[in-house]
Every structure is written in C-alpha cells, then in structure tokens.
Amino acid sequence: MNNQRRTVLKSGSGAALLGMLAAAGIITPGIALADWNKAAFDAKSMADTLKALGAGQPADSKDVQVTGPDIAENGAVVPVGVASSLPNVSMVAILIEKNPNALAASFVLPEGTEANVQTRVKMGQTSNIYALVKSGDKFFMATKEIKVTLGGCGG
Amino acid sequence: MGNPMKIRAANKDGVTEVKVLVSHEMETGQRKDSAGAIVPAWFITELVAKHGDKTVLNCEFGPSVSKNPYLAFKFKGGAKGEKVIVSWKDNKGDSRTDEAAIG
16 A cells, blocks of 8 residues: 555545545546545554544543444344433544444534434454544543454455 | 435424435445455445435445444434435445435
8 A cells, every 4th residue: 555645645635635636547536535534434443543533532431322232143233323412412433443444434413413323333353342422622432342253244 | 226215204302313224235345255256345435314405414334334224313303294315325426315204
C-alpha cells in the first residue's frame, strides 16, 4: 500500500480534493463515494479507526450502553444495539476489535433522533465490541465482549 | 435495483420507532468461492432515512454489517399517515428507495 496515498486520502476529506484526485486518475469516481468515510472503514486497528473518525482517545462512559448476546452462536448475524443517555448525541459508531476492519457502521443522528440504534453485524471471532458515541464535542465509549462459536467471515 | 425493503414505522407517545430490513448480499470481499477466487466486496455504504423532507438518520455501513441488514432507530415527532422514506446506495453504485406510512 502506497503510504503517501493513504495520507492524502486521510487528510483530503474535502470534496474538492477528492474531485481533484478523481480528475487526476488517482482514484476512480466509482470508488470515491462522496460521503463515505473510506479512511475509517479501511482502517484495520482500533486506534487507526478512532483516528480516522476524529475521535482520538474516547473516555469510557457509563452513560453509553452496548447491547448484544454474551455468546453468539452464528457470527454472521450478531444483533448489536447502542443506546446512550448523554445529551446532544450527534454520532454513534459500532466497532469490532478483531474484525479485519474494526468499523462496522456509523450513524449520524440529526437533532430529534434518539441515541438508540440497533443493527446486526458479522463477527469473525470472539471479540470486544465498542460503541462510540459523540456527545457535544466529546467522544465516549463503552465495550462488551461477545463470544462467537462460529465465525461469520467465510469459513 | 435490489428487492424492496421492509419498513415499519410506529408512533408511540410522540416518538416514532422505525425498523428497516434491507435485502442485500453484503459480500465482505474476504470470502473465497469454491474455485478459490475471492468474491468481490459488494455492500451497502450509505443509508439515509427521512421523515418527510427532514433527514432523521444518516448511516455509513462497512462490509461487516450482516447480510440483509436490519436497522432500528427512534426519532421524536411523526404522526400517523406521514411518510418515512429510506434510501441506500452500495459500493457498485446501485441504489434503492422505499417508503412506508407511520402506523
């Protein structure tokens, strides 16, 4: 992987820059989706993902809840929910530490939408699931370990 | 275009709960077929839910969201008969929009 290209993609969140790169043929328009945070979804480790999301070092918070089974029999379909009682929650993200790419999904919540989302994710193996919540300008996190008896990524 | 989404929206005490079941393969790009060739990634990248003209949820998905993604969320407001519109877009440029009335 070309390191310089990585850096450019990370720093170039502006649409203008992406357009420029597309015009230069560095990235094809088909791949460069306007809003999708490629850097965050491509990041492999937890730390890189948090960095790409601009979260830095989120503080653990009791006001963030991750819900899910303690043991998931089928890693292909693991129900996960995130809820928070923090005020002004504008973003929620679900991260799975041991998946090939940590970030599973991120949600932008406009005003009026409650900090309470549920979805289903795939898990390759037993892992900690992190719920990242942005409240005001600060990031908070909560974690839960889910044991997987049958992996969901191939196999 | 993909198959239609199943959308349920119900208002209770001024809060509308929306449940969406999308029909999509959500291929991770990590799996191999029987010949050993990697099955290319094919997954929903963005999903937007609107209540009338107002966006109520904006999601970005990675390939590790399950096949046929399920999503549930709540927003304040909404009345019986008003529309909730959900659209998604995948990494191949395909997209689909469906709507449902709040019940």
